Amino acid sequence: MRVHSVTRSLYRAQRRAFSATPRRLENYGFIGLGQMGYPMAKNLQSKLSPSDSIKLFDINTDAAKRLVREIEIAQVGGATVEQAHDAHDAVREADIVITVLPKPSHVKGVFRQILSSDLPRKDRLYIDCSTIDPSSSREVARWVVEGNQGQFVDAPMSGGVVGATAGTLTFMLGSPDSLVPKLEPPLLRMGKRVLHCGAQGNGLSAKLANNYLLAINNIATAEAMNLGIRWGLDPKTLANVINVSTGKCWPSEINNPVKGVVEGAPASRDYSGGFGISLMKKDLELAIVAANDADAKLELGDRAKEVYEKAVQTSTCKGRDFSVIYRFLGGKE
Known part of the structure; x- marks a missing residue:
């Protein structure tokens, strides 16, 4: 895995900006304006050149209309912005297309619509920021090439809303x-870090492996x-012991599921905000x-899923943060 830092990327961007060769203008298509896509598209638009353009589309036409x-x-300046009539319209003139969609079926549906239309042949760059399974992502990649x-x-992300x-x-x-x-500049207009994980599909594999571990750690924490508190331990004392010992993990240290242990954690506001349990x-x-x-054996996956x-x-x-599992297990609040 290679980490491309913001500093290094900004240096390259500045070097290009002062080059004697004018930067080629770019047209963007952005599809998917949900909780994540909406602010991502807004950041992208604001950081592009006024000579660039971006076409926005979402099946919820009100979302696109509201953002425009x-x-x-x-x-605030930035690229010129326009609401697209449909996914095909968003992509037709685009050099770079960014998609942020909920499920594999949505990604496949959008790309079937795009690729089955009379789309002019062009060397476009499609950046899918959706979290889907790697097999579905590779299938769509094959459609685009064919x-x-x-x-x-694939460029799934971490950081939430x-x-x-x-x-x-x-x-x-x-x-x-x-x-x-070529991918770093548009991604760093929407974020602060790009981790190159390898070939197409590997970004999703890395994210899903991480989130699998997170899901298990959350239940275990x-x-x-709950076990320690029922034995009579003070929640903060128990958390302090865990977080300087071998049980330390993100759910214990940052997103502790017990109210009052970590100030500002979802548990301290009735599990509102954070990373939704449905996600x-x-x-x-x-x-x-x-x-x-991948024929990889998982002993805990099915039980955690239940x-x-x-x-x-x-x-x-x-509808609450996934640390609400503590409440589901009958933890004292």
Whole structure:
């Protein structure tokens, strides 16, 4: 895995900016304006040149219309912006296309629509920031190449809605080495770090492996905290012991599931905000699918999936941060 730092990337950008050769103008297409895509598109637009253009599309036409209006009212500069009629319209003139969609079926549906239309042949660069399974991503990449429409890479991200809004996302990139210099600038307009994980599909593999571990650690942390508290330990004392010992992990140290242990954690505000439990369930399911495709044995995956499935259906847990698993397990609050 290669880490491409912001400093190094900004240096290259500045060096290009002062080059005697004028920068080629770029047209962007952006598809998917949900909780993540909306602020990502907004950051991208604001950091592009006024000579560039960006066409926005979402099946929820009100979202695209609202973003265009918001940009026009703010008058912050950046690329010219326009609402596309459909996915084909967003892509037709684009040099770079960015997609941020919920599920594999949505990604496949959008690309079927794009590639089955009378799309002019062009060496486009498709950057899919959706979190889907690597097999589906590689299938779509094959469609793009077979249609002579350019190249497709995967760039799922970490950082959540807060990171998308602040422009501090980390992207896990699956791409040929030769494309990395071209991919860094648009990604760093929406985030602060690009981790090149290898060939196409590897960005998704890295993210799903990480989130599989996170899903398991979250359950284990909730169980350990509940166990210690029921034995009579003070929650903060127990967390301090864990976090200087071998049980330390992100759910114990940063996103502790017990109210009052970590100031500002979702547990301290009735598990609101944070990384939704339904999203963790989805990522865990995708990781299990990918593991089966790779013939990788998972002893804990199916059991963890059952826990998240039941928690998502519980009224006191539904719609909350995934650390609410502590509540689902009957932890004292």
